[in-house]
Amino acid sequence: MNLARRTLIGIPYLWLLLLFLVPFGIILKISLSDVTLAIPPYTPTLDLTEGWSGIRAFLRGLDWENYVFLTEDDLYWKAYLSSLKIALISTFFTLCVGYPIAYGMARAAPEWRPTLMMLVILPFWTSFLIRVYAWIGILSSEGYLNQFLQWIGLISEPLQIMNTPTAVYIGIVYTYLPFMILPIYATLDRMDESLLEAAEDLGCSRLSAFWMVTFPLSRSGIIAGCFLVFIPAIGEFVIPSLLGGSSTLMIGKVLWEEFFSNRDWPVASAVAIILLLILVIPIILFQKNQEKEQEADA
Amino acid sequence: MRRFSWFNATALTLGFAFLYVPMLILIVYSFNESRLVTVWAGFSTRWYGELFQDQAFLDAAWVTLRVAFVSSTLATVLGTMAAYVLVRGGKFLGRTLFSGMIYAPLVMPEVITGLSLLLLFISIGLDRGIFTIILAHTTFSMCYVSVVVSSRLVGFDRSVEEAALDLGCTPFDAFRSVTLPLIAPAVIAGWLLAFTLSLDDLVIASFTAGPSATTLPIKIFSSVRLGVSPEINALSTILILLVTIGVISASLVSKRRIVQQKRDEQMAEQAA
Numbered sequence: 391m392n393l394a395r396r397t398l399i400g401i402p403y404l405w406l407l408l409l410f411l412v413p414f415g416i417i418l419k420i421s422l423s424d425v426t427l428a429i430p431p432y433t434p435t436l437d438l439t440e441g442w443s444g445i446r447a448f449l450r451g452l453d454w455e456n457y458v459f460l461t462e463d464d465l466y467w468k469a470y471l472s473s474l475k476i477a478l479i480s481t482f483f484t485l486c487v488g489y490p491i492a493y494g495m496a497r498a499a500p501e502w503r504p505t506l507m508m509l510v511i512l513p514f515w516t517s518f519l520i521r522v523y524a525w526i527g528i529l530s531s532e533g534y535l536n537q538f539l540q541w542i543g544l545i546s547e548p549l550q551i552m553n554t555p556t557a558v559y560i561g562i563v564y565t566y567l568p569f570m571i572l573p574i575y576a577t578l579d580r581m582d583e584s585l586l587e588a589a590e591d592l593g594c595s596r597l598s599a600f601w602m603v604t605f606p607l608s609r610s611g612i613i614a615g616c617f618l619v620f621i622p623a624i625g626e627f628v629i630p631s632l633l634g635g636s637s638t639l640m641i642g643k644v645l646w647e648e649f650f651s652n653r654d655w656p657v658a659s660a661v662a663i664i665l666l667l668i669l670v671i672p673i674i675l676f677q678k679n680q681e682k683e684q685e686a687d688a
Numbered sequence: 689m690r691r692f693s694w695f696n697a698t699a700l701t702l703g704f705a706f707l708y709v710p711m712l713i714l715i716v717y718s719f720n721e722s723r724l725v726t727v728w729a730g731f732s733t734r735w736y737g738e739l740f741q742d743q744a745f746l747d748a749a750w751v752t753l754r755v756a757f758v759s760s761t762l763a764t765v766l767g768t769m770a771a772y773v774l775v776r777g778g779k780f781l782g783r784t785l786f787s788g789m790i791y792a793p794l795v796m797p798e799v800i801t802g803l804s805l806l807l808l809f810i811s812i813g814l815d816r817g818i819f820t821i822i823l824a825h826t827t828f829s830m831c832y833v834s835v836v837v838s839s840r841l842v843g844f845d846r847s848v849e850e851a852a853l854d855l856g857c858t859p860f861d862a863f864r865s866v867t868l869p870l871i872a873p874a875v876i877a878g879w880l881l882a883f884t885l886s887l888d889d890l891v892i893a894s895f896t897a898g899p900s901a902t903t904l905p906i907k908i909f910s911s912v913r914l915g916v917s918p919e920i921n922a923l924s925t926i927l928i929l930l931v932t933i934g935v936i937s938a939s940l941v942s943k944r945r946i947v948q949q950k951r952d953e954q955m956a957e958q959a960a
Binding site for chain 1 (some may be wrong): 713714770773786789797800806830834909
């Protein structure tokens, strides 16, 4: 192996080892440590100058205490479950909103499609924070939505949407919508439309042709879109903290507060490790779906 | 046979209204005279003036731009190298680990990436500031760059590179004069993606910034927590317009390139 090739592989490899894998090991280590009032605020710390005895003393200091603590305090269980629930419900709504849009795009005139595509991608490039922020003005009790509903006389008292889980659902559906539309559109766009004609010739109504032909054929796009929304939504921080208020419990927010407000680094690290373990399952399922998709294409 | 029904038209209209109305409201109300953002009190560009007077915002914007520029450039170099290694590198020790480390940051929750990098910086005693934000942003955006570039590398025929090597190019020359021009659109797209990711990032920057450096998203987040403010509306409008101009011009450029390519192919066919 020559030097050029070694450098080419070595530089990005080393970068990722040092700034991705090592930090990961550090989280794992700190999640097994104890809190102290010191800098750094945890113990034990590894002292390599003492050689083997230092390492042994270090290993003896590690324990599962933080994980036991997580199981004992209701807050964490509730936060994990509530994150999963919120992610699941918002993924479902994103699908309900995204599918008709993807369908409409795939059936639009070919010369319109690049423009429609650009209109879907544009919000994706726009700051996430700003798109979440836009909803504060709409949903708050004296916000535009309540003003409008009161103006048309539908309600007399302002609706309390802001700082409830509903606001978080709206925020997730809104910000993650492009991730749902694009994979579904890709599968619908590839679909052979003569299949639909065949179904109708064979006596299907248009609706049943949709359920029996179009919907199953777009399945891999639906699965991909759902995972692309579900996986990041679980660990979401910005949306629950801006729209959810104190009544919405999500694990990303708990981790943030554990770290920045309580300054309990070992517990924050343990929360992160459990969150990762929860995410491994959907990530593997997503990978499987993508591999199957690629095989089908080949 | 295309079926464009009322259902499709309604779905598209409502769908795009949902995507765009919140941003339009933001833009319209950034020109509101009143400090009360939900009450319209006449047209004014007052908040833009106040925004450009606000030194804290300007400083944050400057920090953000520097971080985004340096980190996206580093990420493009590293990500392109990584993509080349993954697609053309053949077998080497630890290849599975390498591709795992490229894909994992894409699905990692930002709070975890941020926390882990912060813990790293603290345990090696690195002072937090602009430099640490750059390191953090480079790490996660190089993975995005590498995914974008490798999909382009997979897409084109390897024999062109091999021809260059057979004709006596060194591997580096072959890369520079054959591979790089072919993957250039993906490299540029990767750089733009890395740049926007860095501009947008709140969570990872908050963990890795420390008290000495404040980026624009950190500044926006801390003032938005107190509620809607007209300055933030003005700032959002500027950012939305910049992105819109960028995306529209990028799509025009790529459209022209496709047309040009088709014309070249036609001419080549006619010549042959």
